[in-house]
Amino acid sequence: MRLTILGGGGFRVPLVYRALLDDPGRAVSEVVLHDTDPRRVAVIAEVLARLAQGHPAPVPVRVADGLDDALEGAGFVFSAIRVGGTAGRIHDERIPLSEGVLGQETVGAGGVLYGLRTIPVALHIAERAAALAPGAWVINFTNPAGMVTEAMSQVLGDRVIGICDSPVGLVRRAARAAGADPAALADPGRAGYDYVGLNHLGWLRSLTLDGTELLPGLLADDAALGSFEEGRLFGGDWLRTLGALPNEYLHYYYFRRETLDSVRDTRETRGEFLDQQQGGFFERAAAAGGPDAVYALWERTRLEREETYMAHSREASGGWQRDSHDLEGGGYDRVALALMHAILGNSGTRLILNVRNGTTVPQLAPDAIVETVCEVGAQGARPLPCAPLREDQLGLMLQVKAVERATVEAALFKDRGAALRALALHPLVDSPAVAARILERAAKEA
Template sequence: MDLLKIAVIGGGSSYTPELIDGFIKCYNEMKVDEIWLVDIEEGKEKLEIVGNLAKRMISNAKLKTKIVLTTDRKEAIRDASFVLTQLRVGGLDARANDERIPIENGIIGQETTGAGGFAKAIRTIPVILDICKDIKSLSKDAWLINFTNPAGIMAEVVNKYTDVKVIGLCNVPITMKHNIAKALDVAVNRIYIELMGLNHFVWGKRVFLDGKDVTDIVIKKLCDGAGLNMNNIPDLDWDPRLLESLGMVPCPYHRYYYMQEEILKEEIESFRNKGLTRAVEVKEIEKELFDIYKDENLNTKPEQLEKRGGAYYSDAAVSLINSIYNDKKDIHTVNILNNGAITNIDNNVVVEVNAVVGKNGPMPICVGAAPNSIKGLIEVVKSYELLTVRAGVDGDRKVALQALSIHPLIPSFSKADKVLNELIDTNKQYLPQFK
């Protein structure tokens, strides 16, 4: 790795200043020579706005890192050491449909799980596989660091259909860690969470403060109303009886499962009364952000970016790259093949667990067996993910219908069938595999 080149696919994303900020903070440990921000032609205007802000941020930090803006994905990937994917096929309009169509059919509309997450996955799978082809031909030793949702499904498809080195990454685990540290009023580096599960479906089996098990204390804090949420999820209080009986710390996304009825009611009311889904709100936030990014006097990450929902993204992504590049062998929560981490789950499927990360990549840390209280849930959601991968690669409607029919957020076969037809019809321009 003589030249440290980073390619960011989806470089015109509103998240990019967060990422650039992370590379700036980490420069003393990892001097990045080039960051190539690449986007599609339709995203060129946003790429220019974000890219110019990135250049001002680098200049303000007095760094030598070169920022390159391009719509040529192959040139961005060529000889890159790391390829980061943070793309959204179809943009926020597609996300709005992912949320709207399920809600109109009386089921939860969410962009990364359930019917909405399925639609996002099958749109994204062909693009991710194309990117992997470019990596193998232009930079075969590069690491693919995928932040594109559904991150677990993307890691699964890359592992099953390519030999690209991939690590799936999400900001949920690091957000949980920060929120728990805040609840305990301690520095975040004193907290360690023993995590097990899937992407956006992970539990804190045990929580440690300076090596001491404080799981019960954290659960008590949550029962008393301590915050453990993210900007893009309805902030409903946990039922203390659920937390006490579970004996583990759920992630914010578990509200969609454990509080399905309450969240669905809230989504339907918001949609009927205001025509609002989260995508509509994000559109407004992004409009505000890009107006701010245009300010030629702005040369740092703006505070308003925190509203977007990607808190600690740069901490997670940049520190992971740093661990590989500098062979640090520190611990990260990642989406990788199980390989014995959760002892009663198939070794050859992608899970979200802690791993020791060095120059050879992640080595999963064994967390033991998943308790019966969550094992069944993990198994059924993983089965949904595996079926979604097959459907997304092969364009098989029968397999797609199986995937939606078993998902816990979809209550019946008839609902699955209707929603599937509507989603495929609405997204047909992005689904060449289904033609």
């Protein structure tokens, strides 16, 4: 089976390929890379060549000649594009910050700006995939993952599934902190968890193993909470008040003032850091002199990237270093590989995914994309029923979903009013006048 990776020059593509090489199932017979930047995809192909060295049965890799060539005949398509590159991300962060509101890749005004730029390209990909590979499953990594998946689903229906590694990382860390073996989570006969929300806005509300609910004991134990990232980010008092473990990105909502203070006067936003780091990597890699040198450079750069992830939020919550097991990388690739195997093997595996709501959250439209626990088989991902949402959880979900849907509408129909509504109604944007100025400046700098 052919796997196509759109955004094949992306920095994290080697993690996917490494997982494929280590995969005992070996469902993939060929990897096809497509990217709009020939230099980047050539460097990443060299890293993949180094990973394949010495492997008894390496997966062949080919760089496609255009989008249609990449899509035709694909069984699965991983979409991991970055429209506008890191330069676009810098604008998405700096423009809101200049107006005194948070700028972040997927959250707040920055996420809306990124969505407006990305959705038209994602829709074109969906249309070409529907025409050239109607039987393919499209797995969307592209941020903002919720709204991009929602836009693509208008063309592909349930054959597009969004993934994110934040929820599964939270579940694993919570299980480890509660004294359970995270490997047991793969057995639905032993373990269960209730996670629901939107992409980068969700809550782990139950975690059971062998019939025992682990979450209340974990929330009561400050030492255990202090042993993992979300416990440090939010603090025991607030987590006990919530009665749940929030996705790490909810730190931007719950601790808006502290996070904004940590980033407002920063000399370097996350986008600027990545622009310099990755730009430097690709420049040095082009002159590194062979796959071994390029791979070593990539591994050093990857570790630095993981070490600095969400640095401003960690600074706002007291400052601490990430745990070693969170620096390994490989979150997205593990989720994607598990999803692929579950579809091919009709296994009924349970995964947290971005899918159409159906009746999972009755207050949302059936076609709205939610992030929740799904059962995956040959027909795709089916969201499982979940406990009713508390009013504060539901209220935040409804408001952010309105923002997402307005962003999709604005991108589809070039509708300035919908774009203004998306920005002004976001909980992290505190004024329609501010929203209008952000929109005007973004249009000028596009």
